[in-house]
Structures are given as C-alpha cells and as structure tokens.
Amino acid sequence: MIFGKIIDDQMKGMLLSRKGKVTTYLPIDIGHEYFDFLGITVKAEKGDEPTEEEKGDEVLKENDASETSSTWTRKTLTVEEITAQATLFFVAGYDTTSNTLCFLVYHLVLCPEICDNLLQEIDDKLNGQAPNYDNVAKLSYMEMCIHETMRLFPAASRLDRVANNDVTIGNIRIPKGMTINIPVGAIQMDPEYWPEPEKFDPERFTPEAKAYRDPFVFMPFGAGPRNCVGMRLALLELKIAIVRILQNYRPVTSPKTKRHITFIISDSDQRFIPLGLYLKFEKRT
Secondary structure, eight states: OHHHHHHHHHHHHHHHHHTTSOOSSOOSOTTOOOOSHHHHHHHHHHOOOOOHHHHTOTTOEEETTEEEOSSOEEEOOOHHHHHHHHHHHHHHTHHHHHHHHHHHHHHHHHOHHHHHHHHHHHHHHHTTOOOOTTGGGGOHHHHHHHHHHHHHSOSOSOEEEEOSSOEEETTEEEOTTOEEEEOHHHHTTOTTTSSSTTSOOGGGGSHHHHHTSOGGGOOBTBOGGGSOTTHHHHHHHHHHHHHHHHTTEEEEOOTTOOSSOEEEEOTTTOOEEEEOOOOEEEEOO
16 A cells, blocks of 8 residues: 555655746756657646637537547546556556566576677677667667567567457358457467477567567567557666676576476466576676
C-alpha cells in the first residue's frame, strides 16, 4: 500500500512537471515539448487544439473527461488515467525485463567467447562513458545478444488475438470473436527457421540474417498494431543495465553453475521464469 502511494505520487509529480505546474521533479525548461509516452498522454489530457471549424461551434463545452460540441466528441484523459498508464509501464514490465537480464547474463557465463565480444564492443564504442539513450544505440552486438535471449526465452510464450471479422485463411475458417492463440515460444524454437534452435547464437540477428528470414517468426513483443507498447522502454532498460554491469564486472561460473538452464512457465501470463541460475561476478581491472 505504501509502495503504491509512493509510485502514484512520483508519477503525478512528473506529470505536473511536464504540464509546467511544478519544477521539483525535472530540472528542465518547462516550455520544452517531449515526444514520448508521457508527453503524448499529457497532450491527450489537454485535448488537441480544435480545428477552425470546431472553434466556430458555439456549443463548445467541457464535460468530465471529454470535450464535446454539437458535432463532435473528443475523449481526453484524466490525471488518474495518465498516472495509471505511466505506472503500468514501469510495474508491468519489471519481471519480464529482469528475467531477460538473468537469462542473458547466464548465457554470457556459459558462452565466454560471446561475453568477450560483448565486452569488447562496450569498451570500444563507449570508452568508459556512462550508458544513456543515445550511446547505447551504437551497441549492435548487444542488441543481437538481447534478441537471441528473447528468442529462447520470450517475455510471453503465447499471444492471444481476437478476430474482428469472419476470415478464411487457406482451408481454415476463423469466425468473428474467436480467440486465436499464437505459440510464440514454439515458433521461435522451430528448426525450420532456426537451425540448432537450442543453441545461443547472436549471429542469427545480423542484418544479413534478418533480411532472409520471415519477420513473423520472431515476435518477443508481439506484432502489428497491438504489439507491446513498452518495447522501446524495455530494450533501453536492458541495454543500460547490461552496460552498467559489464563495464565493471565480468560474469563467470561458480561451483553451482549448471550448463542446463532451468525455468518454469507461469500459468497466468505464460512468462518464462528462471530457476536456480547461479553465477559469480569478477571485478574488471
């Protein structure tokens, strides 16, 4: 309960900062407009500026969380709705991001040559700089390692979609309203698309390899207009966390390290959850 209130207060504080009502949370120019998720939701709360035709409508009024005239209605967001959406970004993706980080670091222990390549890239391209939004974009090999981890252990092993209309694909008829289960975990381990599917091989995600592969055989964040809205934030969190760790430490085996990775798949949301991943970290010099 206390944690929930702290998060709620922090999110509302950031929201007020973006709206220019307080300056305690973000030491920035209040007049600056941000084209990110929070900026979009703040704009949705205010509502877009009406067109000249809408401005001429004499029956313009505000009603609860919507703006209404005699000819149009624009749904806007309340402060509580914006706070809930922003909080969901951080809370809902916490376990999935931390699990992916665990699986990736463990693979770096099992594959020291891949770890060497990743450490070399971080040292060469960042040269000791702290990771940030801009410089982690240079780390192409790291992104390949993250994608290969997500291929083996996607955040959700199954996706569900509901058909909006009757449709026939080949000889299969899908009626409107039917729920379609997409077995992401099985597709991403199919040897037809992924030779030696159980092998950890970041080279599967070079630009050349991706160009010759159907993009829909790799869907760790889903696909289409309903894909994961937190995808970019999750990838940024992973990259920054990995860089901060590997700039200072190298993951190595411990007496309890096993070659076989043990995990379970949760019943509620089909997440891969690591079990008993033992390793050590050595300080880099």
